[in-house]
Amino acid sequence: MEKGLFLFLAMVSFFFLSPVEASSSSRPDITVTPSKIGQGEISLLSIERKGAEPEVTWMxxxxxxxxxxxxxxxxGFIGADLTxxxxxxxxxxxxxxxxxxxSIVISVLSRDYGIRRLTLPREMVELDADTLKRVKEEIRVVRELFIRPAGSSLWRGKWIRPVAGTVISPFGPRRIINDEERSPHxxxxxxxxxGTPVKATNRGKVALVADxxxxxxxxxIDHGGGIHSMYxxxxxxxxxAGQLVEKGTTVGLSGCSGRATxxxxxxxxxxxxxxxxxxxxIEISGRLER
Ligand SMILES: [Zn+2]
Known part of the structure; x- marks a missing residue:
């Protein structure tokens, strides 16, 4: 095939097969974008405000x-957990x-985030009894944050990157550390x-600061409406904890504390x-104003 034509067809298929497809609903006043959600992904839900207040339930x-x-x-946002x-x-x-x-039926699609193999010093992976106890308690405290009632939304408009830097390790892969499967990233x-200033991705209330x-x-940060961010x-x-932060507020400085190489x-x-x-x-919320 001629090179120019091939390029043209490649571009056409790129635009038509773009993963963010427009929304799908038999009701023009309700849109879900994209109309299908992958594991670990989010869709933006928009509803025209008319008549009585809508109440939306998802999972x-x-x-x-x-x-x-x-x-x-x-x-609002609807999403699917990684698993x-x-x-x-x-x-x-x-x-x-x-x-x-x-009601609108929405498909959750399987996503293959791959596997990441890491080798770390043994003391970072094989925990002694006291450390294990500490880690379990930390997991409990964090889990508690996420199951608290959602409260009203404090976030507004677009979500922003906390630092300008590129993604050096992506979301989602299963992690095999020193030959043993651990929690996914x-x-x-x-x-x-x-020392890079780390900014709040949106407005919210600091829920916990801990080592x-x-x-x-x-x-x-608890952004209300069931959304939390962590740094x-x-x-x-x-x-x-308890402090209200605006979008873009510097919450701290980056470093390598904890288990970081x-x-x-x-x-x-x-x-x-x-x-x-x-x-x-961040990408999906780019459709919102502000
Ligand atoms: Zn990480």
């Missing part, structure tokens, strides 16, 4: 919606006045030389407790 959890500036569109079983799930929408309940590692065995000096391996934290920022997001790709949230 048994109420989805909190935020109004745009003109108060015409309500937006949600692929299949078809119902997004249920009802109104307070019970008029016109509606549930955030992204962003390039950040020691954890794996995450090192860590900041957790690990910091060298310094400038915020304390060099300075970087581990950035993670939970959506209703589900482990989702934070870069996906």
């Amino acid at each position: 048994g959890k109420k989805i909190t919606l935020v109004a745009d500036e003109k108060n015409e569109i309500l937006s 949600t079983r692929p299949g078809r799930y119902k997004l249920k929408i009802s109104r307070a006045d019970k008029a016109n309940p509606h 549930s955030g992204v590692d962003l390039k950040a030389p020691e 954890h065995f794996f995450g090192g000096l860590s900041v957790f 690990f391996h910091l060298s310094q934290a400038f915020v304390r 060099g300075p970087h920022l581990h950035f993670g997001v939970r959506l209703n407790g589900g482990r989702v790709n934070p870069i996906n949230l």
